[in-house]
Amino acid sequence: YYPLLESTTNVVSASPVDLPGTVDVEFRADITENAVIPLIIDFYDVTAVENTAIDSFHWDFGDGNTSSEQHPTHSYADYGVYTVSLIVYGAEASDSLTKENYITNLLYDAIINEIIQNPLQVNDSEGEWFEVFNPTTFDIDLEGWTIKDVSTSQNPADAENHIISTSIIIEPGEYIVLGINSNMSTNGGVTVDYQYSDISLMNSSDALILIDPYGNTRDSVAYDNGATFPDPNGASMALLDPDLDNSLGSNWVQSTLAYGDGDKGTPGRANFFAEMSFDDATDNSITFNKEDSSDWTLPENQDHISDNIVITRQNSQG
Numbered sequence: 616y617y618p619l620l621e622s623t624t625n626v627v628s629a630s631p632v633d634l635p636g637t638v639d640v641e642f643r644a645d646i647t648e649n650a651v652i653p654l655i656i657d658f659y660d661v662t663a664v665e666n667t668a669i670d671s672f673h674w675d676f677g678d679g680n681t682s683s684e685q686h687p688t689h690s691y692a693d694y695g696v697y698t699v700s701l702i703v704y705g706a707e708a709s710d711s712l713t714k715e716n717y718i719t720n721l722l723y724d725a726i727i728n729e730i731i732q733n734p735l736q737v738n739d740s741e742g743e744w745f746e747v748f749n750p751t752t753f754d755i756d757l758e759g760w761t762i763k764d765v766s767t768s769q770n771p772a773d774a775e776n777h778i779i780s781t782s783i784i785i786e787p788g789e790y791i792v793l794g795i796n797s798n799m800s801t802n803g804g805v806t807v808d809y810q811y812s813d814i815s816l817m818n819s820s821d822a823l824i825l826i827d828p829y830g831n832t833r834d835s836v837a838y839d840n841g842a843t844f845p846d847p848n849g850a851s852m853a854l855l856d857p858d859l860d861n862s863l864g865s866n867w868v869q870s871t872l873a874y875g876d877g878d879k880g881t882p883g884r885a886n887f888f889a890e891m892s893f894d895d896a897t898d899n900s901i902t903f904n905k906e907d908s909s910d911w912t913l914p915e916n917q918d919h920i921s922d923n924i925v926i927t928r929q930n931s932q933g
Contacts, residue, residue: 635708636664636666636706636707637663637665638664638669638705638710639664640662640702640710641661641662642658642659642660642661642662642699642712642714643658644656644658644659644717644718645659647717647718647719648718648720650721650722650723650827651720651831652691652693652720653690653692654691654718654720655688655689655690656688656690657687658674658676658686658687658699659686662701662710667707668706669703669704670705672701672703672704674687674689674699674700675699675700676697676699676718677698678697693720695720695721696716696718696720697720698713698714698715698716699714699718700712700713721753722827722833724750724833725747725749725757725760725825725834726748726834726857727823727836728746728748728790728857728886729745729852729882729886730745730746730816730823730836730851731852731878731882732817732838732852733818733847733848734803734878735878736804736849736876736878737801737802740815741802742794742802742803742878743815744792744795744802744807744882745823746790746792747791747793747825747834748789748790749787750788750857750858752787754785754786756782756783757784757785758779758781758782758783759778759827759828760778760825760826760828760833761776761779761826762777762778762814762823763775763776763822763824764814764815764816764821764822764823765821775814776813777811777812781809783809790882791883792808792882792883793807793809793810793811794807794809795810797809802875803874803877804874804875805875805880805882806883819840819846820837820838822837838864838867843865844864844867845868845869847869849877850869850878850879850880851870851878851882852867852868853869853870853880853881853887854867855887
């Protein structure tokens with residue numbers, strides 16, 4: 616007979632394994648840049664969590680205020696740049712994330728410093744330009760800003776507008792030129808950093824306005840056909856000092872230094888230079904900072920050099 620064989624099957628038993636809990640913090644905000652007070656922002660926790668329960672949240676908004684909500688709404692009461700952090704505490708793991716300078720809420724003071732509305736060497740439609748100065752300690756990007764031109768005889772609804780469509784960075788203390796024509800061979804010989812369109816400056820009375828992307832008027836100059844402002848032909852109107860109120864015509868003068876093809880102005884640099892004096896008996900030179908320590912001598916009939924230089928003058932005995 617045939618013996619009965621017992622069939623056996625190998626059985627593998629599994630025990631539950633406790634996987635470690637993980638927390639990977641992430642967050643976002645619906646607004647990260649603006650220029651308004653108060654600035655109200657919705658913050659969202661988008662933390663990735665595995666194998667653990669979340670116990671609590673701790674937000675720090677960088678202005679002295681905190682929150683324990685998962686998705687808080689916070690109101691910034693002052694202008695500034697703010698670092699935001701979030702700590703998420705889990706039952707088995709915790710994590711934190713800090714975003715440096717995450718919220719920027721600043722009013723950028725860009726100053727209209729020089730205007731040529733009536734060039735002589737080229738047509739107005741080719742040679743008009745104006746200069747903007749950055750008096751702050753941080754870069755200003757003019758992308759998204761609006762240039763508005765409103766004649767005093769014009770209905771404000773018919774004002775000319777141009778939205779700056781590319782990134783134009785003005786570094787601290789820098790002057791940049793915005794003009795109707797960037798071609799130096801046809802614009803009177805001026806270097807234009809940004810070419811705008813749809814803006815035509817009146818030779819008599821007009822208002823030039825800069826508006827930031829959030830609708831704030833950052834600067835405006837309304838010249839008045841010579842009543843209080845200069846009314847030059849072939850020269851720019853130049854602000855005496857960027858620290859002065861540029862809405863007052865008494866703080867503007869007519870430029871006297873020639874540029875390019877012969878119109879007067881100082882596009883892209885300071886309008887005026889510090890006065891220098893020599894004592895005939897003792898002083899033969901004035902020294903400025905220059906990295907390569909080069910000495911420069913002013914050529915005959917030239918009254919300035921655009922650099923940090925050492926100016927040397929021969930004494931009366933030669």
